[in-house]
Amino acid sequence: MNIVVCIKRVPETSESEIKVDESGKDIIKTRLTFDINESDNYALEEAILIKEKLGGTVTAISCGSPDNDATLRMAIAKGADTAIRIDTADLGEEVQPQIDSFKIAQLLKTAISKLEFDIILTGCMAKDDGYSQVGQMVAELLGIPHAALVTEIKIDAPKARAKRELEAGLLEVLDITLPALFTIQTGINEPRYASLIAIRRAAAKEIKILKWNELGMQDTELRATIESLFPPPIGKRAEILQGTTDETATKLTNIVKEKGLI
Amino acid sequence: MKNVFALVEHRQDKIRDISYELLTKGQELATLYGGELTALLLGNELTKFIDSLKPYAHRIMIVEDAKLKDFNAESYQIVLSNILKQEQDFLLLMGHTASGMDLGASLSVELGASIATDCTGIEIENDNIIAIRQMYEGKLLAKVNLNIKAKSIITIREGSFPPQVSNLSAKVLDFTSPLTAEPSYRRFVEYIEAPLGEVDITKSDIIIGIGRGIKEKENLLLVEELAKTIGGIVGCSRPIVDAGWLPKDRQVGSSGKTVKPKLYIAIGISGAFQHISGMKGAETIIAINKDPNAPIFSEADYGIVDDLFKVVPILKNKLTAMKA
Ligand SMILES: Cc1cc2nc3c(=O)[nH]c(=O)nc-3n(C[C@H](O)[C@H](O)[C@H](O)COP(=O)(O)OP(=O)(O)OC[C@H]3O[C@@H](n4cnc5c(N)ncnc54)[C@H](O)[C@@H]3O)c2cc1C
Ligand SMILES: Nc1ncnc2c1ncn2[C@@H]1O[C@H](COP(=O)(O)O)[C@@H](O)[C@H]1O
Numbered sequence: 070m071n072i073v074v075c076i077k078r079v080p081e082t083s084e085s086e087i088k089v090d091e092s093g094k095d096i097i098k099t100r101l102t103f104d105i106n107e108s109d110n111y112a113l114e115e116a117i118l119i120k121e122k123l124g125g126t127v128t129a130i131s132c133g134s135p136d137n138d139a140t141l142r143m144a145i146a147k148g149a150d151t152a153i154r155i156d157t158a159d160l161g162e163e164v165q166p167q168i169d170s171f172k173i174a175q176l177l178k179t180a181i182s183k184l185e186f187d188i189i190l191t192g193c194m195a196k197d198d199g200y201s202q203v204g205q206m207v208a209e210l211l212g213i214p215h216a217a218l219v220t221e222i223k224i225d226a227p228k229a230r231a232k233r234e235l236e237a238g239l240l241e242v243l244d245i246t247l248p249a250l251f252t253i254q255t256g257i258n259e260p261r262y263a264s265l266i267a268i269r270r271a272a273a274k275e276i277k278i279l280k281w282n283e284l285g286m287q288d289t290e291l292r293a294t295i296e297s298l299f300p301p302p303i304g305k306r307a308e309i310l311q312g313t314t315d316e317t318a319t320k321l322t323n324i325v326k327e328k329g330l331i
Numbered sequence: 332m333k334n335v336f337a338l339v340e341h342r343q344d345k346i347r348d349i350s351y352e353l354l355t356k357g358q359e360l361a362t363l364y365g366g367e368l369t370a371l372l373l374g375n376e377l378t379k380f381i382d383s384l385k386p387y388a389h390r391i392m393i394v395e396d397a398k399l400k401d402f403n404a405e406s407y408q409i410v411l412s413n414i415l416k417q418e419q420d421f422l423l424l425m426g427h428t429a430s431g432m433d434l435g436a437s438l439s440v441e442l443g444a445s446i447a448t449d450c451t452g453i454e455i456e457n458d459n460i461i462a463i464r465q466m467y468e469g470k471l472l473a474k475v476n477l478n479i480k481a482k483s484i485i486t487i488r489e490g491s492f493p494p495q496v497s498n499l500s501a502k503v504l505d506f507t508s509p510l511t512a513e514p515s516y517r518r519f520v521e522y523i524e525a526p527l528g529e530v531d532i533t534k535s536d537i538i539i540g541i542g543r544g545i546k547e548k549e550n551l552l553l554v555e556e557l558a559k560t561i562g563g564i565v566g567c568s569r570p571i572v573d574a575g576w577l578p579k580d581r582q583v584g585s586s587g588k589t590v591k592p593k594l595y596i597a598i599g600i601s602g603a604f605q606h607i608s609g610m611k612g613a614e615t616i617i618a619i620n621k622d623p624n625a626p627i628f629s630e631a632d633y634g635i636v637d638d639l640f641k642v643v644p645i646l647k648n649k650l651t652a653m654k655a
Contacts (some may be wrong), residue, residue: 080467082467082468082470083468083543083601083622083625084601087471087578087624089471091577092536095590096467096471103614127583156452161642167638170446170597183590192580196467196468196481197467198404199464199465199466199468200426200436200448200449201432201436201449202435202446203436204436205432205433205434205435205436205437206437206439206440208437209436209440209441210440214405214516214517215404215433215437216404216433216517217404217429217432218429218432218433230520232523232565233429234429234586235342235430235522235586235588236429236585236586237525237585237586237588238524238579238580238582238586238587238588239342239519239521239522239524239525240521240523240525241429241520241522241523241525242404242520242521243517243518243519244517244518244520245516245517245518246516246517249516249517252579255569255570255573256569256572256573259575262568264576272458281610290443290479290480291479291503292439292444292446292477293445293446293447293462293475293476293477293478294475294476294477294478295473295474295475295476296461296474296475296476297474298466298471299470299472299473299474300470300471300472301465301469301470301471301472301626302503303627306628306629307616307618307628307631307632307633307634308631308632308633308634309623309628309633309634309635310376310633310634310635313360314637314641314642314645315645316645317635318635318642318645318649320652321443321635321646321649322646322653323635324633325531325561325594325650325653326339326653329340330593330594330615331537331562331594331650331653331654
C-alpha cells in the first residue's frame with residue numbers, strides 16, 4: 070500500500086492569547102508555538118500502521134512556508150519514507166492568509182497526482198481554521214471516493230471497510246474501493262513518539278520542495294476569502310470570581326451552598 | 332433573484348433538528364433575494380416527512396429512491412449535482428454535521444461553487460454573501476466572502492438559527508433519481524449504535540467535566556475525589572477519551588453524550604463548540620480554567636481563572652467542610 074498523508078502545521082491556540090494583525094485578516098504568529106495538527110497526527114500514525122502491516126511507502130506532504138519542514142522531519146522520524154513540501158512563499162506575504170481551501174486542495178492534488186498511491190489520509194479538521202474541507206476537495210479533484218471522520222480502516226484490497234463517526238457516538242460502516250481518501254478523526258489509534266535517534270537521523274533527510282508556480286496549476290481564482298477577523302462580541306459572560314485561590318474557592322463553595330446545587 | 336436550497340437531514344427514520352434550522356434561515360434569505368426556498372429531501376419512504384416540512388419552505392423537492400435510504404455522500408453528491416447543475420444562481424444550505432462535512436466540500440468542487448463551512452451567521456453585504464464563522468478554536472470570528480456568489484454552499488453549525496415555523500404550505504415536486512445503482516465505489520453497510528457503558532452520565536445531577544488541562548492520566552484521581560465529595564460523576568472532553576484515559580461513554584459533546592445536569596463543573600476544558608453542544612443545557616455551569624479568554628467562560632455562569640491544580644484541592648476541602 071502506498072499511502073500519502075497530508076499534514077498541516079498549526080499554531081497552538083487553546084492556551085494562548087490570539088490577536089489579529091494589522092491586515093485584519095490574519096493573526097499575530099510571532100509568539101505562538103506550532104505543531105502538527107491534532108487529527109493529522111492520528112492520520113500519520115494510521116499511515117504508518119498500515120505500512121507496517123501491509124508494506125509499501127508513506128509520503129508526508131504539506132503545503133506552506135519553510136517552517137513546515139520541521140513538522141515534515143518529525144513525520145519522517147516517526148516512520149514516513151519521504152516528505153514533500155509545496156512552497157507558497159513566492160506568493161508574497163499578503164496573499165498567504167487569503168489562500169483558501171480550494172487552492173490548497175488544488176496544490177495538494179497537483180502534487181499527489183504525480184505520485185503512486187492507494188490511500189490518501191488527511192485530518193478531519195484543521196484546528197486553526199476549523200474548515201473540514203481540504204481532504205474532501207482533494208478526493209473530488211483526483212476523482213477518487215472519500216469518507217470523512219473515519220475512526221477505523223480495515224484494508225482488504227482492492228476494497229477497504231471503514232467506520233465513520235456520526236453524532237452521539239453512532240458509527241457508520243461503509244465499503245470503499247481503493248484508491249480512496251479518508252479524513253481521519255482523533256482517537257483512531259495511539260500516535261507514537263519518535264525516538265531521539267530517529268529524530269537525529271531525520272534531520273539529515275532531504276525534503277522535496279515543489280514551487281507553487283512550477284506546479285502548473287490552472288485555476289487560480291480564490292473562491293472564499295477572509296474579509297476580516299475580530300474577537301467574539303462580549304455576550305453572556307460568566308461571573309468571574311476574584312481573589313486568591315483560597316478566596317475564590319470560598320466564594321464558589323458559598324454559591325454552591327446558597328443555590329442548593331449540591 | 333436567487334433560489335435558496337436547504338438539504339433536509341434525516342437518519343434512521345427521523346428528521347434531524349438541524350433541518351428546521353436550515354429551513355428557517357433559508358426562508359429568510361430567499362425572501363431577501365426575492366427567490367424561493369426549496370427543501371431537498373432525498374431518501375426512501377419520504378411521504379411521512381412531508382407534513383412536518385411543509386410550513387417551512389416554498390417547495391419540497393423529493394427524490395424517492397431505495398438506494399438513498401441511508402446517507403452516502405457519494406450518492407447524495409450525484410443527486411444534488413444533477414439538481415443544482417440546472418440552476419443559474421443558487422445558495423445551498425446544509426448542516427455542518429457528519430453528513431454535511433462528508434458531502435459539502437466535494438460537491439462544491441463538482442459544481443464549481445464557493446463554500447464556507449461551520450457558519451453561525453450569513454449576511455448579505457452589497458450583494459456579497461458573507462459567512463460568519465469561528466476560527467482558532469472559538470477565540471476569533473471571521474467574515475468570509477463567498478466570491479463565487481452565483482453558486483455557493485454554506486454549511487451551518489447546529490443551534491445557530493433557532494427554528495421558527497412559518498405559515499407556508501410548500502408545493503411538493505418529484506425529481507427522478509438519477510441513480511442506476513448505489514455507487515460501487517462507496518457502499519453503506521450498516522450503523523453501529525454506541526454501546527451501553529457501565530455508567531450513564533446523563534442520569535447524574537452533578538457532572539464534573541474534565542479536559543486536556545488535567546495533563547496526565549494519574550491526575551484524574553484529583554477530580555474523582557472532588558466528584559465523590561459532592562456526589563457527582565466524572566465526564567470529560569474528547570481528548571481524554573482519545574488518549575484512552577476514560578471510556579467513550581464519559582465523553583460529553585456532539586460526538587458523545589448530551590447531558591443536562593443541575594450542575595456542570597468544567598475543569599481544564601477550553602469550550603470548543605463540539606463540547607459545548609453536549610452540556611449547554613446544564614442548569615448551572617461553573618468553569619475553572621487558567622486562560623481568561625477560554626471560550627468556556629462565555630457559556631458558564633461562574634468562573635475561576637486559575638490553575639486547576641491549585642484550585643481543585645482547596646475547593647474539595649471547602650466543599651467537604653460545607654457538607655459536614
Ligand atoms: C467532528 C468532531 C466531533 C467532536 N466531538 C467532540 C465531543 O463530543 N466532545 C468534545 O469534548 N470534543 C469534541 N471534539 C473535539 C473539540 O473540537 C475539541 O478539540 C475538544 O473539545 C478540546 O478538548 P479540551 O477543551 O479538553 O482541550 P483543549 O482545547 O486543549 O483545552 C484545554 C484547556 O485546559 C486549560 N488548562 C490547561 N492547563 C490548565 C491548568 N493547569 N489549570 C486550568 N486550566 C488549564 C487550557 O487553558 C485550555 O483552555 C470534536 C471534534 C470534531 C472535529
Ligand atoms: N496546508 C496544508 N498542507 C497539507 N495538508 C493540509 C493543509 N491544509 C489542510 N490540510 C489537510 O486537510 C485537513 C483538513 O483541513 P481543513 O479543511 O483546513 O480543516 C487537515 O487536517 C490536513 O490533513
